[in-house]
Amino acid sequence: MVYDIAIVGGGPAGLAAAVNARRRNKETLLVSKETMSSKLVQAEQIENYLGIPQISGSELIGRMRNHAEAEGVINLKDEVQNIYQEDRLFSLIGRENAFQAKTVVLAPGISTTAEIVGEADFVGRGVSYCATCDGMFFKGKAVAMIGYIPEAESEAAFLSEICAQVHYFPQYNLATELGPKVNVVHGKPQKILGRDKVERLITSAGEFEVSGIFIERAGRPANELLDGLQIENGFIRVDFAQATNLPGVFAAGDCTGKPWQISRAVGQGQVAALSAAHFLNDNQD
Ligand SMILES: Cc1cc2nc3c(=O)[nH]c(=O)nc-3n(C[C@H](O)[C@H](O)[C@H](O)COP(=O)(O)OP(=O)(O)OC[C@H]3O[C@@H](n4cnc5c(N)ncnc54)[C@H](O)[C@@H]3O)c2cc1C
Structure with missing residues (x-):
């Protein structure tokens, strides 16, 4: 047919x-x-x-x-x-x-290939690829944004309006200023840890206690x-x-x-x- x-x-x-x-x-x-x-x-x-x-x-x-x-x-x-x-x-x-x-x-x-250890295990339980979809779940909480592409910067800025703390991990040469509410950390993400939900992000620049981890890659x-x-x-x-x-x-x-x-x-x-x-x-x- x-x-x-x-x-x-x-x-x-x-x-x-x-x-x-x-x-x-x-x-x-x-x-x-x-x-x-x-x-x-x-x-x-x-x-x-x-x-x-x-x-x-x-x-x-x-x-x-x-x-x-x-x-x-x-x-x-x-x-x-x-x-x-x-x-x-x-x-x-x-x-x-x-x-x-x-x-x-x-x-x-x-x-999107999951590359960080623990990433695939925590999708929907703290790991998100969309700040518009999930940002509100982390209102008043500390989150991390891992940006592999510059488009992630505007997402980090949006999250800083609603979250208590935003740590931004650029995985490229960051050329712009992100404002006082975004804490830029130059470190490589290594591992995501938690029990039922995300609790910590381990990076080459130290450990960060966060409830959510947003990841933006092509x-x-x-x-x-x-x-x-x-x-x-x-x-x-x-x-x-x-x-x-x-x-x-x-x-x-x-x-x-x-x-x-x-x-x-x-x-x-x-x-x-x-x-x-x-x-x-x-x-x-
Ligand atoms: C954890 C999570 C939370 C999300 N939350 C929200 C939200 O709150 N609000 C919102 O608007 N969006 C949300 N999204 C995004 C939303 O799921 C996507 O934007 C939407 O599913 C895209 O629809 P699509 O039909 O383009 O692709 P998909 O939903 O990815 O569907 C594509 C389908 O095609 C199949 N396929 C692929 N290749 C082939 C092939 N060669 N042959 C046959 N079949 C194939 C795949 O198996 C898949 O089933 C979320 C995504 C994730 C991962």
């Missing part, structure tokens, strides 16, 4: 694309290597998704998945390893299956999937219609850039699906 729209990735971006593709009556396949986005499953509490003031990540992604299934999306668990185009059709090669589709929406998220996009796909600053380049440089290929969610947020992923997923539907209608034989 040739699908109208094949979506790679079953996180908020992919599921929003799938629901909206079905609303446009398109035969829709969603392929995801995880049944539930591990990013969302790690999110203990989400407090900034409009209309749902408090919900766990697992519950939210479960609801999104049920919604897509109720719309008639075909859901398959597989990892897409390669996509190529032949005679105006896209072939998606998975580990176990191969599929064909007229258009593709890429929504594979990003992978993500690695899944750009090996498709030959010729344009990447900009590490992310898939898209226009306002979520179109990539390749006709018939759209992208949405974290893989297209920051902020890495659910609402952005959902909005972009919807736009990508509608753009794919327009593309199909404009390119009918």
Whole structure:
């Protein structure tokens, strides 16, 4: 069978694309290597998704998945390893299956490799990659921000407005002043320690008692999937219609850039699906 729209990735971006593709009556396949986005499953509490003031990540992604299934999306668990185009059709090669589709929406998220000892163990229990999402959980407490890229500086400044103390560990040559409320420490993070939650950060410049550790590093996009796909600053380049440089290929969610947020992923997923539907209608034989 040739699908109208094949979506790679079953996180908020992919599921929003799938629901909206079905609303446009398109035969829709969603392929995801995880049944539930591990990013969302790690999110203990989400407090900034409009209309749902408090919900766990697992519950939210479960609801999104049920919604897509109720719309008639075909859901398959597989990892897409390669996509190529032949005679105006896209072939998606998975580990176990191969599929064909007229258009593709890429929504594979990003992978950030955990590098600090203890980091992976404490994700959602004090380790966070998003100050907007989790900053408020640490109101009035001491936190650390480990910045591998200068973008982390504005996050440290934001945290200093709400936290009692912010220790900033730049892992690059810091060229700017961060203001009196941010304690800049030139040290390499070595280990994260705690019982149930983060309690201490061990660095080459000493030990720091903190309740939260924010980490900001560049993500690695899944750009090996498709030959010729344009990447900009590490992310898939898209226009306002979520179109990539390749006709018939759209992208949405974290893989297209920051902020890495659910609402952005959902909005972009919807736009990508509608753009794919327009593309199909404009390119009918
Ligand atoms: C601990 C934590 C807390 C967070 N809290 C919040 C919050 O409070 N508020 C907020 O807005 N955001 C929060 N986020 C961020 C939010 O989870 C992401 O922005 C969102 O999940 C991005 O959605 P996405 O669909 O782009 O990618 P993802 O959710 O990462 O989904 C991508 C999916 O694609 C799959 N995939 C990848 N490659 C392939 C492939 N080759 N073939 C098939 N499938 C593939 C992946 O397995 C994954 O399931 C949090 C993240 C974390 C880690």
